[in-house]
Amino acid sequence: SQTIHQWPATLVQxxxxxxxxxxxxxxxxxxxxxxxxxxxxxxxQLLFYSVGIGQISSEVPQxxxxxxxxxxxxxxSSKKLLLSDSGFYLCAWRVTGxxxxxxxxxxxxxxx
Amino acid sequence: GEDVExxxxxxxxxxxxxxxxxxxTDSSSTYLYWYKQEPGAGLQLLTYIFxxxxxxxxxxxxxxxxxxxxxxxxRIADTQTGDSxxxxxxxxxxxxxxxLIFGSGTRLLVRP
Numbered sequence: 001s002q003t004i005h006q007w008p009a010t011l012v013q014x015x016x017x018x019x020x021x022x023x024x025x026x027x028x029x030x031x032x033x034x035x036x037x038x039x040x041x042x043x044x045q046l047l048f049y050s051v052g053i054g055q056i057s058s059e060v061p062q063x064x065x066x067x068x069x070x071x072x073x074x075x076x077s078s079k080k081l082l083l084s085d086s087g088f089y090l091c092a093w094r095v096t097g098x099x100x101x102x103x104x105x106x107x108x109x110x111x112x
Numbered sequence: 113g114e115d116v117e118x119x120x121x122x123x124x125x126x127x128x129x130x131x132x133x134x135x136x137t138d139s140s141s142t143y144l145y146w147y148k149q150e151p152g153a154g155l156q157l158l159t160y161i162f163x164x165x166x167x168x169x170x171x172x173x174x175x176x177x178x179x180x181x182x183x184x185x186x187r188i189a190d191t192q193t194g195d196s197x198x199x200x201x202x203x204x205x206x207x208x209x210x211x212l213i214f215g216s217g218t219r220l221l222v223r224p
Contacts, residue, residue: 006154032210043216044155044200051210059211090154100145101202101212103154 002027006091006104013111019064019078021107023091026072031093033074034101035066038088050074051096086111116201116215123221130188132218134201139182141203146175146186149198149217158186158199188220196222 006023013019025031035047046059048066056066063082067075074091088108092101115137124130136144142163147155161168161175161184168175174187184201198217204210 034212044214046211046213049210057210100143100157100160102157105154106152108152
């Protein structure tokens with residue numbers, strides 16, 4: 001069966017420090033991969049999605065970036081964190097077509 | 113652009129039925145989804161409905177779809193305290209079959 005791993009679960013980082021969040025999927029190949037951010041426990045904002053290795057679509061211009069170095073690995077990065085980057089970051093995957101998204105457990109990021 | 117709207121809050125007594133409503137804008141949506149998020153956790157897929165259906169029932173959950181009014185609802189029968197969570201409806205975006213667009217979420221509080 002397919003599983004998704006996202007880490008770390010919580011992270012506290014100072015303003016101006018770099019960020020790297022990692023997400024991996026097991027049990028499937030060539031998944032669509034997604035990064036969402038959820039602020040204040042409410043709605044989800046799509047940040048990036050990827051339909052294949054090296055293919056990244058950015059939805060919101062900001063100081064975050066994403067990379068997909070391997071088929072089932074999706075990384076969210078920043079060179080310098082801002083206070084406004086605090087939030088709950090969720091990775092998700094799905095197979096192609098209109099199949100539903102399956103989410104990881106999320107990373108709670110606090111920028112101080 | 114596409115938009116998905118939900119009421120923010122619903123409070124019910126344990127044992128009553130809960131009805132969570134959602135309106136969407138993309139008439140070409142093929143699948144519509146309901147997700148549940150418990151505190152501090154990722155999103156869990158609850159159920160989904162294909163656009164050629166009016167209703168789908170899955171144990172205590174009933175999904176109703178009114179395509180004419182672009183209205184989707186989730187009914188939870190015999191609501192339990194464990195049903196307290198945030199519920200999100202979602203549809204695929206008009207300009208991309210890759211982007212799942214979420215509503216802002218409805219916080220359901222079940223009172224004992």
